[in-house]
Amino acid sequence: MALNRRAFLGTTVGLAASLSAPMVLGQGKPRVVVVGGGAGGATAARHIAKGSKGAIDVTLVEPTRTYYTCFFSNLYLGGFRTLESIAHTYGKLASDYGINVVHDWAVGIDRDAKTVSLAGGAKLPYDRLILSPGIDFVDGAVPGWDVTKQNRMPHAYKAGSQTELLKAQIEAMPEGGVYCMIAPPNPYRCPPGPYERVSMVAHVLKQRNPTAKILIADPKPKFSKMALFQEGWQNHYGGMIEWLGPDFGGDKVEVNADEMTVTIDGEVNKVDVCNVIPAMKAGRICELAGINDGNWAPVTGHTMQSRIDENIHVLGDACAQGDMPKSGFSANSQAKVAAMAIRAALTGTKQFPAKFSNTCWSLLGTDDGVKVGATYEATDEKIAKVDGFISQTGESADLRKATYEESLGWYAGITSDMFG
Template sequence: MTFNRRHFIGTAIAGTALLSAPMVRADGHAKPRVVVIGGGAGGATAARYIAKDSAGAIDVTLVEPQRRYYTCFFSNLYLGGFREMESLGHSYDKLATDYGINVLHDLAMGIDRDAKTVTTAQGYVLPYDRLILSPGIDFVDGAVDGWDVSAQSVMPHAYKGGTQTQILKAQVDAMPQGGTFAMVAPPNPYRCPPGPYERVSMIAHQLRANNPTAKILIADPKERFSKQGLFQEGWDNNYDGMITWIGSEDGGGDVSVDPNAMSITIAGEVTQVDACNVIPAMQAGKIAHIAGVTEGNWAPVNATDLSSKMDPNVHVLGDACAQGDMPKSGFSANSQAKVCANAVRGALTDSRVFPARFANTCWSLIDTNNGVKVGATYEATDEKIARVDGFISETGEAPEVREATYEESLGWYEGISADMFG
């Protein structure tokens, strides 16, 4: 069916969508139409900036199944006891009421690139002039022997914000004294490169206070990991003897798990565990594959506007895209969204388009007031988004430097939340 205003109002009254401005109309609409799929750091930012900067000249529809969005970034601080879960949750209300974005809480199920339409689970057909995909990540089937998503309540991945994070925290809190927590770390590339190791730090922080004889075991298929020197220094200084990291050279990539027996096998050695965080290999969210804009696990894009290399009318942002040197992070997705929004607005309204510039910073908390960071700036080239320069915290920094870095991260979270949701 065509997604029209009369049908939408009826659906909104039934409680299945958030009513805001008039919805997308049939072909021949006087305004260009942009449909954004995915309401995270990429999608919500892109929708807001297109709506805000076009001053009503473009109809923007945001398709997102969740009514309240819980950020994956900063969820580790919830695990560490530094934040409440509700502080990570955000509403889409302002995007509708303040920016006139048509917010549809529904699941995108199909994309017809020839007809330029999106079909949703509720049966709506949304026409578009430009389509922006920001679906985040899904997991590669069979990436960890013995695990699939049916086991995520027993061995949670906790790599999508919300319930999974709460499950993991509950399992860590319920560990017996002297118990063992295990993590299966993911192979590159994946969402938030420092994320698994900040998570280990935060879980160690909780265990040190409540279960000081507990042990943490990390099975890692990589030879090295982001901020490795900083994390290992922090682990030695704050959690001495608690954390064991097994990299690829020692069999960290030869792993299987048994959710029923609550065991992990590393290079043939079986260990009984009390809680286990399995973070599998990742790929672009399913809708990107359905749209036919992926090669392998990710969606290749042009650096200047994040347009798909398969279709210039489709743009892919954030974790789902293969763009070059930027890490997959909330900061990166937000930065890419602004470039994409400017390009899409320019293409549809013949307004000025600024040169593409990108930035990223990833903060991590190791212990109380012990923050570290890594970041870089980037530019668009013919081949990719290319790194220009970068920075990283140093080992041995003074406590006041680390505390300032942590405070900086708190300011960033408040800023990006406002940038996404208004």
């Protein structure tokens, strides 16, 4: 029986401790269903299957056969990566780890019966369920925009066809045209992401369309790595980029996709490309499961279990966990904690205290990489930051190049950890 939230909050410590004892599940292998095949879900599925050595039956539900990583998609926009280089498939998870990969949409969860309903009509039973669906967008977050306008004003915050579309629009801009980004409010996927994107768009325009302008309307008074980005924009793209925070109307924005206009604090601006990145929330399956608390799904950091249903673990962008940013690195780190906890619960293996880490790299220009990161630990209240680091303004070209090259190594490592 699912615990209510208040009861579960009070039993976090005892529950974490009890996970070292295997559950009594009756006949057959215990079953884990994972919804979402990104940095959280794919990693968790692989680590559970590999770590349990076949003792746990793992099913991964992911609608797309080819997964495009959101991380490094900005480098595709900037011409530093091909689309193929950020595309990944699930064949090795099936062939090398015995994971049952189902390409379908999860459309419902019966928490009492412990089943996941798929769009194709199947129902998957589970003993533990992992939800790692990424993001959806908050309806009405940007007046004048909804997902029916995404072909005219793309968000490109779910990588793939939207990223291709935005790149094509940028390359087709008229000489001296205007690219406008509507930046999202906190919290959102990949805090430095919009500003790395601006850097990559500026990199392309400097080569193809040097008299073009970039306008950012931002509801936030500050953003991740702000001093580093602003230094980079001045050094590489002086005069091209204008950032408007809330003091200049960046929080009072309306768009018109038919007219291709952006109204900022009452002033109408004609634009050629408009990249609308709306406010975000957990992927819809979390809402359908009834485990959201507002827009996000609260979890305990000890195990990544939902604070509303102990049989569900939520990873990555969808969860509300405390201090960690919503990033691919974070999701991957959380997935390993959840995998360890689930193996302990279902097979009696040892569970260690939960520890987490994150690094977010950003490319400002050719060989000009910067980063921010931290380590974290689980407390009963949240995942808490222990210490952190950030690149400094004025660093040498050699250090910035080394930082960029470090990010390439990380990308190769995390995608191998996800997809085998």
